[in-house]
Amino acid sequence: MAPLYNRRVLVLFTDFGNRDIYVGQVKAVLAARAPRVPLLDAAHDVIDFAVEPAAHLLAALAGEYPRGSVFLAVVDPGVGGRREAIVVDADGRSFVGPDNGLLSIVWQRARARRCQRIAWRPARLSDSFHGRDLFAPVAAALASGRVPRGWLAPTRAPAVLLDAGDHARVIYIDHYGNAVTGLRVRKLGRGSALRAGGRRIPHARIFEAVKTGEIFWYANSMGLAEIAANRASAARKLGLRVGSKVSAAGR
Amino acid sequence: MAPLYNRRVLVLFTDFGNRDIYVGQVKAVLAARAPRVPLLDAAHDVIDFAVEPAAHLLAALAGEYPRGSVFLAVVDPGVGGRREAIVVDADGRSFVGPDNGLLSIVWQRARARRCQRIAWRPARLSDSFHGRDLFAPVAAALASGRVPRGWLAPTRAPAVLLDAGDHARVIYIDHYGNAVTGLRVRKLGRGSALRAGGRRIPHARIFEAVKTGEIFWYANSMGLAEIAANRASAARKLGLRVGSKVSAAGR
Amino acid sequence: MAPLYNRRVLVLFTDFGNRDIYVGQVKAVLAARAPRVPLLDAAHDVIDFAVEPAAHLLAALAGEYPRGSVFLAVVDPGVGGRREAIVVDADGRSFVGPDNGLLSIVWQRARARRCQRIAWRPARLSDSFHGRDLFAPVAAALASGRVPRGWLAPTRAPAVLLDAGDHARVIYIDHYGNAVTGLRVRKLGRGSALRAGGRRIPHARIFEAVKTGEIFWYANSMGLAEIAANRASAARKLGLRVGSKVSAAGR
Numbered sequence: 001m002a003p004l005y006n007r008r009v010l011v012l013f014t015d016f017g018n019r020d021i022y023v024g025q026v027k028a029v030l031a032a033r034a035p036r037v038p039l040l041d042a043a044h045d046v047i048d049f050a051v052e053p054a055a056h057l058l059a060a061l062a063g064e065y066p067r068g069s070v071f072l073a074v075v076d077p078g079v080g081g082r083r084e085a086i087v088v089d090a091d092g093r094s095f096v097g098p099d100n101g102l103l104s105i106v107w108q109r110a111r112a113r114r115c116q117r118i119a120w121r122p123a124r125l126s127d128s129f130h131g132r133d134l135f136a137p138v139a140a141a142l143a144s145g146r147v148p149r150g151w152l153a154p155t156r157a158p159a160v161l162l163d164a165g166d167h168a169r170v171i172y173i174d175h176y177g178n179a180v181t182g183l184r185v186r187k188l189g190r191g192s193a194l195r196a197g198g199r200r201i202p203h204a205r206i207f208e209a210v211k212t213g214e215i216f217w218y219a220n221s222m223g224l225a226e227i228a229a230n231r232a233s234a235a236r237k238l239g240l241r242v243g244s245k246v247s248a249a250g251r
Numbered sequence: 252m253a254p255l256y257n258r259r260v261l262v263l264f265t266d267f268g269n270r271d272i273y274v275g276q277v278k279a280v281l282a283a284r285a286p287r288v289p290l291l292d293a294a295h296d297v298i299d300f301a302v303e304p305a306a307h308l309l310a311a312l313a314g315e316y317p318r319g320s321v322f323l324a325v326v327d328p329g330v331g332g333r334r335e336a337i338v339v340d341a342d343g344r345s346f347v348g349p350d351n352g353l354l355s356i357v358w359q360r361a362r363a364r365r366c367q368r369i370a371w372r373p374a375r376l377s378d379s380f381h382g383r384d385l386f387a388p389v390a391a392a393l394a395s396g397r398v399p400r401g402w403l404a405p406t407r408a409p410a411v412l413l414d415a416g417d418h419a420r421v422i423y424i425d426h427y428g429n430a431v432t433g434l435r436v437r438k439l440g441r442g443s444a445l446r447a448g449g450r451r452i453p454h455a456r457i458f459e460a461v462k463t464g465e466i467f468w469y470a471n472s473m474g475l476a477e478i479a480a481n482r483a484s485a486a487r488k489l490g491l492r493v494g495s496k497v498s499a500a501g502r
Numbered sequence: 503m504a505p506l507y508n509r510r511v512l513v514l515f516t517d518f519g520n521r522d523i524y525v526g527q528v529k530a531v532l533a534a535r536a537p538r539v540p541l542l543d544a545a546h547d548v549i550d551f552a553v554e555p556a557a558h559l560l561a562a563l564a565g566e567y568p569r570g571s572v573f574l575a576v577v578d579p580g581v582g583g584r585r586e587a588i589v590v591d592a593d594g595r596s597f598v599g600p601d602n603g604l605l606s607i608v609w610q611r612a613r614a615r616r617c618q619r620i621a622w623r624p625a626r627l628s629d630s631f632h633g634r635d636l637f638a639p640v641a642a643a644l645a646s647g648r649v650p651r652g653w654l655a656p657t658r659a660p661a662v663l664l665d666a667g668d669h670a671r672v673i674y675i676d677h678y679g680n681a682v683t684g685l686r687v688r689k690l691g692r693g694s695a696l697r698a699g700g701r702r703i704p705h706a707r708i709f710e711a712v713k714t715g716e717i718f719w720y721a722n723s724m725g726l727a728e729i730a731a732n733r734a735s736a737a738r739k740l741g742l743r744v745g746s747k748v749s750a751a752g753r
Binding site: 007009011018019038040041042043044045057061064065066069172174175176205206207208218219220221231 | 519520521522523524525526527529530533534537547550551579580581582583628629630631634635
Binding site for chain 1: 289294295312316427458459471
């Protein structure tokens with residue numbers, strides 16, 4: 001594909017659920033405050049409460065959105081508690097979210113980066129919905145290019161830093177039953193096998209290269225190793241869930 | 252949060268389902284007839300066929316969208332039958348939908364209000380999909396500020412009026428398993444306990460104030476009492492469904 | 503309904519799943535390359551891997567979107583293999599997708615039509631995500647009216663042609679449990695009965711014409727026979743799935 005044009009879009013990455021009433025409320029704030037910026041949904045059903053797999057998924061997914069994108073990233077079981085709210089700029093994209101590790105893989109893997117604390121607090125700040133009341137106005141301000149003075153304050157780095165190496169676990173399972181791992185292919189080597197769910201899993205380039213129902217792994221479009229089965233659910237066949245361990249099994 | 256700017260947006264509140272083929276068809280009509288108005292999804296998986304909890308949810312949710320919003324509100328098990336189609340203006344927002352009680356809580360709680368009957372009928376009116384054929388063109392006309400003469404006719408009030416007091420039942424369950432009730436917090440008092448699923452449920456301000464798995468209620472961001480569990484599904488633990496009874500249990 | 507205005511919109515019809523991470527990536531490409539064209543979701547949870555029912559659903563659904571619409575249509579179990587990529591123009595709408603039969607019902611039923619092969623290949627073409635890397639840039643180019651020279655090459659017709667007659671099977675089940683069939687009503691006659699799940703199913707015009715729980719079929723808003731139950735799931739009651747056989751049972 002030709003490189004994506006630089007373009008300001010607002011990208012939502014949350015655990016608010018696609019079928020619930022929360023995404024619409026966040027978008028109402030964004031549409032009112034940044035009227036001309038397209039709103040895109042990256043994910044809303046990443047596993048609830050699990051910050052670490054979400055952080056790895058976000059780091060892999062971010063590169064698939066245009067430079068200039070502003071991400072509203074909220075997986076935030078500690079909402080209303082003491083964690084800070086931050087903005088991370090990383091290689092031309094911005095990320096607004098809680099300082100609970102969610103933005104820390106993006107941060108640690110970036111070449112050009114900056115971290116700021118959100119100093120502003122809205123007149124109305126609910127205890128349970130900072131996505132709407134705090135993060136959305138900040139994301140809209142960034143996307144429209146007009147951040148009021150005093151909203152952001154410099155800080156050295158996110159306070160919570162998760163291990164930014166490859167994550168040898170399942171980080172996402174899609175509706176086909178494919179299990180995305182936190183293992184980056186360019187570190188793994190395409191020829192090697194994986195081990196997961198008690199089984200050795202060979203590599204194949206495409207689904208049609210294996211028989212119907214057969215399990216294999218392939219380099220997915222985000223550059224991660226993904227365990228799949230041809231026209232079947234690999235996750236069900238192997239009993240995999242988000243968090244299940246995966247390892248390289250050699251050639 | 253700073254007050255939302257006044258802004259015309261079209262807001263969809265239906266039981267058409269997020270994963271089905273109906274929302275897209277409604278949006279095709281809206282996008283063709285009101286091209287510059289943003290389309291927002293408030294809810295599409297409110298419980299099928301159940302008008303009363305949906306009416307209470309709509310009343311609580313409406314205030315989270317900007318003044319000037321036009322709501323297309325369709326939970327309409329009687330589609331194709333004899334119920335009328337109406338437009339309710341309430342405190343700066345408009346609501347287009349069936350006259351089956353769905354808009355009646357919004358109506359009764361409004362200070363400034365007006366009710367009109369939809370007199371227009373489209374050339375093509377399917378028996379099963381008034382959301383697309385009848386309500387969407389009217390909502391688009393309202394949102395674009397150009398309602399053709401004769402489409403709307405004055406009427407005194409909605410014909411079907413549900414009880415507009417607090418609804419002592421579960422009205423919505425989200426994907427986390429939190430159970431939203433129809434009890435308004437400012438009537439309830441924040442310190443009191445609730446009773447639901449055979450259990451006394453104490454109040455807590457935030458999730459982090461209770462242990463993992465513990466059940467509590469809190470004042471949610473719409474001003475309703477919501478029963479939750481820290482990092483667990485309260486609905487599953489208590490056996491709650493939309494329609495389950497809830498009561499105040501005193502201090 | 504008054505006829506839809508001619509309007510260029512981009513319509514997504516895929517099996518990528520509403521809750522997964524794929525639709526957002528496709529929309530990022532479309533939003534970057536065709537910034538002013540609205541993006542509409544026709545369906546993302548048509549049954550995985552099943553090309554034939556999806557092809558019939560697409561043919562019925564296409565007419566509900568404005569002339570000028572460009573459809574990105576991807577149900578593509580053979581992605582990365584040898585099937586071609588094509589563009590079908592049919593009666594004022596365009597369809598971009600794999601040449602695996604998916605576009606062949608639309609093609610065979612069109613009066614004015616043209617078929618082209620996608621000759622262009624992007625610099626980066628993942629093995630598993632042609633929806634994002636190949637079809638989305640082509641759909642965006644069509645929708646913005648600027649297709650670079652050499653991207654498309656004339657061809658006579660799609661290579662894979664499925665039977666374009668009525669499909670006597672369930673092709674889609676919605677979240678209410680209604681079962682959409684591939685039988686067109688104007689070929690069937692509204693008075694006749696159907697047979698499915700071992701039962702004779704009478705016709706009714708609207709849901710309110712039958713008792714709660716009763717099963718019937720009606721002419722749905724796309725012109726297809728649809729099996730439903732009043733305030734209940736017909737699919738569950740009859741044990742229907744996508745692919746289940748349906749037949750006309752006479753009067």
